Amino acid sequence: MSLEVKIKKRYKDFSLDVSLETKGEYLGILGASGSGKSLTLKCIAGVETPDEGKIVLKGRVLFDSENNINIKPQSRNIGYMFQNYALFPNMTAEENIGVGLKLAKKEKKKRVKELLSLFRLEDMGHKYPAQLSGGQQQRVALARIIAYEPDVLLLDEPFSALDSKLKSELHTEFLDMLNLYKGEVIIVTHSKEEVYRISENLALIENGTITGFGKTKEIFEHPKSLSEAKMIGCKNISPCEILSDNRILCKDWGLVLETEGIPINCKYAGIPSENFEIVNEPGINTIECKLVNVIEEINGYLIVFKNNKRNENSILYFNINKETWNKKKSQNPLYLKIKDFYLLI
Amino acid sequence: MSLEVKIKKRYKDFSLDVSLETKGEYLGILGASGSGKSLTLKCIAGVETPDEGKIVLKGRVLFDSENNINIKPQSRNIGYMFQNYALFPNMTAEENIGVGLKLAKKEKKKRVKELLSLFRLEDMGHKYPAQLSGGQQQRVALARIIAYEPDVLLLDEPFSALDSKLKSELHTEFLDMLNLYKGEVIIVTHSKEEVYRISENLALIENGTITGFGKTKEIFEHPKSLSEAKMIGCKNISPCEILSDNRILCKDWGLVLETEGIPINCKYAGIPSENFEIVNEPGINTIECKLVNVIEEINGYLIVFKNNKRNENSILYFNINKETWNKKKSQNPLYLKIKDFYLLI
Amino acid sequence: SQTPPAGQETPEDQQPVEEPQPRATILLAAAASLKNTFDNELIPLFEREYPNIKVDATYDSSGKLQAQIEEGADVDVFMSAALKQMKAIDEKGLIKEGSIVELLENRIVLILPKDSTADISSFEDILKAETIAVGDPESVPAGQYAKEVFENLGIWADVEAKASLGTNVTEVLSWVAEESADAGVVYATDAASNTNVKVAAEAPEGSVSKVIYPLGIVKGTTKLKAAQTFVDFLMSQEALAIFEKYGFSAN
Amino acid sequence: MNWSPILISLKTASVSMVITFFLGIYAAKLVAGMKSDKVRIFIDGILTLPLVLPPTVVGFFILLVFGVKRPVGRFLLEFLGVKIVFSWTATVLAAVIISFPLMYRSARGALEQVDKNLIMAGRTLGMSERKIFWRVMMPLALPGIASGGVLAFARALGEFGATAMVAGNIANKTRTLPLAVYAEVAAGNMEASYGYVAVVVFISFIVLSLMNYFTIKGSKYTDKDASK
């Protein structure tokens, strides 16, 4: 199984220019709102036609602007789960799910029933989309696309309308199910947890272009570029200057960091907001903080602070659990040691 | 400002029976998919008509089945942001936002522009909904309802389609903006972080009925009932039996827990998955684990285990950060001490 | 060859001097079969002779015109294709007393498609036809006359069984012209207007009452003088000659 | 070929179309919003009536209402000085009555097809029912409304039976194109009739093109590439 995509599409004020390749591993796409994720999937599915480029699935050319090839969506065998579901309002949940199934009546019924129960929709089969809740609609859409058993599953934020309990249950079962299934899966999501859990590979998209691609775990553990760091949610990022073999200066924070193996093209430093530790005295890679704000979150506090020793004004974020903070917050001055950080190009 | 809601609505296989009251504090509603959150908001906004009950806003009766009062939506001055946005497809983003504004043309233009930039939609004003991405549509819908400046803002998962960076930015600005605004806000969401950040009060809804109501922080810190514990995502819950003044037996796990002040009507015990600690020897409130699975998550591992000393088969979950786990995972046997737990009625 | 219209003693060229005609537009309602005669010749001629008077005309089946006049249409002069409608209006008191003139006569003829080889040469022969086109006797004057002919010949029942009843003359003509029907009965003037039909026989003398085209002035007219002038013109020899050219004969 | 029927027909068809357009939409809105199904079906029946009766018969009934001796006709004449029968107004009246069901029915179908959610959204945004109607329902129902407009215009342009009955067939005054066509066909002047038919066809082509143009323009929002 392999899918190669290299397409361009231009709108008046947005242009998409994307190259992707997957070989049977599930691919996650992360990107800001409006960065072109859905558009990419739509082009692959044949819902939109790229201006130029090529799409090849298992050696079969689906689209090629140069040779005027544009296979119709029906023959691509690519299932696209629309972000807004696109359920048929005139069909019940059951009918929606069954509509792409090419089975005998009895088997079809059985399969639809299986899917309904897999997606916790046991009693919803006879309801029309207008009678379903948002999350129920989303599940019907997901069930429908899975029932179709396409060669490629394109999922556009498939779990965004579900509560966390249901989401994590479905993640598990979804993964089990996908294991039985031999196609490509591309999943667009805004949830890092989801991408981390479901997809082995990860593509980052920014403003219509792919700005990062790699193994999901590696990217999350060691982002290598500014975009990657941003995308995995690294809150503290500053441009930096290489001072020597093992020292860099983070300009925004007026902070010098020491480490081994600084790449020659390192331009930014990123500090995950969890990677601080409260210590008792100054030292290397340690900041004396000036508190700006303390925001309470569910499982901890978000400490907003500045470097007290310099007059740079850029703030930093530190996530800490409540227990530890409550124990140590009265320390003055407060020293934070940076346990680990990213060097970014 | 006050809003009182006490309504019933019956469908063939679902019935809603909700009582709510707010007095100017922002209210969050958490509930599983299909539990009746949207339906409640729709009834308040006048989009759906309850079968019976009463809705009173600032002393003004909006709906009263007994006295046959049913104020039309236009006169309720309640803004409802539809879960599926319900943008007018024939109007541009600008027009959609401006449609509820009753200002002179010039001011209107100015206000719309402000809102567009507040929601990071600067260049999207002239686009039609079909030309916007999912997240952009959601922001237009949010901007539209905020432009209308109703007495009550009902938001149905207003941020679900946004990436986390944008979401947290908007949260902040949204809160700032709401501070200037003197109405009620009711927000439905599946995100605990969101509810925690935005709403002071929290209502839990299960299967059409309110099963919990209180200060958001209190509920998150000390859930008092089974539903509350479930809703805040407590993963380990077991029915329990009171053995003595200070001891209970968690039946699912075959575990005896000791603590002070056990309420007489305590029926369940809940252990947040973060509230374990790896210790070196057995002791009170300590389990000897039998590992079932270790799932890697972004910021840690999810340890799935059983009580090794009993043959109860129910599993428990433990969230631990990677560093700690990697240090201690080789311990055998592994003892987990329960630092804190909830006693639930 | 300008003969002064009947009932007018003074020569036509002096008329404006002696009695200036008021500027007026009058409305003529005439049976559809008169359209060509009026539109092509009579009205232009009249308007040339009486430049002060303009004639508008509306043509339709006489039955419709009757209904319209009864409902107050602004008609000044009415010319129907049968006495029945004129009488009906008159009985309602809508025609100026004594103004009815039984001006023209038409003839009832039997027509066949141009290329017909059918052996039909008299009204009795019509039963050899498979389908017969006649106007609806209830509403179309030509149909009434046809019925009368066949009744007198004692074959109406047989004819009716094969008949398609046209709601107007155009239908009857088209049916025969296009060979939908094998034979039909219309006025001689209608037959003359369509080159795809040929006349096989005229209604036998005495088998039908005279097909009279009466002319009358509608009582409500506000332009009596002009209307009268027009009626007088139609009664003139000059006008009658034109009618005859189109297949009518003076009564 | 005489130009007057063309002008008269154009005038009649345009005026009557404008009237029918708004009347039809208004009626559609009223009926679509009715609570009781029974009442709705009843009104629906009445409003569709002009379509199931032969136009001549409709014309006859119109005559029975607007004739100068009849109450309505007399009222119009005595108090407003308007005489309907045999006037140009009558051609418009006939065209409106005959083409009305087409507009009404199409508009109703189109309005019923509009997503109810959007209407509700408009309400919760404080939009008045009128504003919702003009700014939301109408634009969204445009394809259906436009096809109603096309049908109504075409029917008004082709209207013949009722017109002849109520307005007569007076050259330069009430003789519309169809009457002219009919008159020529009836008089056996096929060549002349072809001329008029060509004009009718030409006019309807123009109007159809315009309609198509406006519909396409009006629903540009469904065209995904509009801002390209």
Place this chain on the structure above:
Amino acid sequence: MNWSPILISLKTASVSMVITFFLGIYAAKLVAGMKSDKVRIFIDGILTLPLVLPPTVVGFFILLVFGVKRPVGRFLLEFLGVKIVFSWTATVLAAVIISFPLMYRSARGALEQVDKNLIMAGRTLGMSERKIFWRVMMPLALPGIASGGVLAFARALGEFGATAMVAGNIANKTRTLPLAVYAEVAAGNMEASYGYVAVVVFISFIVLSLMNYFTIKGSKYTDKDASK
């Protein structure tokens, strides 16, 4: 009152409505799917033509095509032994041709109003175009399609001018209700005509009610309380 016109009319209107219904929808689908705007407008004009000409004239043209002297008519007669003119078939032919534009236009408007996204969704689910059409577009366009059906049926029921021209007015064979109504009205037998009018009205009420019923049933999915 004679029952035969009623039966004939019922038969004619039903048969022609079924034909028009499918023909109209099919044409609408074809035209709506056309790539070129120009071709579309042209075809549109042709298909709308029967509406802008007086029915009698349309009937005349039909006669010029199907008359026994004319190529088509002769072909049908000589090779298939079918004589169209003056037969019941002709009443259906006339009704179909006259009512066709109504169905076609309404269906087109309704189909164009269907959300393009859903059609795309159908495609990505591997549904054939035919299946998408029948299972998605048709049901969603139902209100508009139904109103087209109502219009077409009503028009077929009321068709008069073209029918008389092509099918003649033969008692018990081709005399339809409108012809009967017309004959009575023209003859001034108002009472008799009222009888027929009542029947026409009654039939259209029944049909309208049925249509309304099916439309309501067919779009029950928009009725939020359907499962109550």
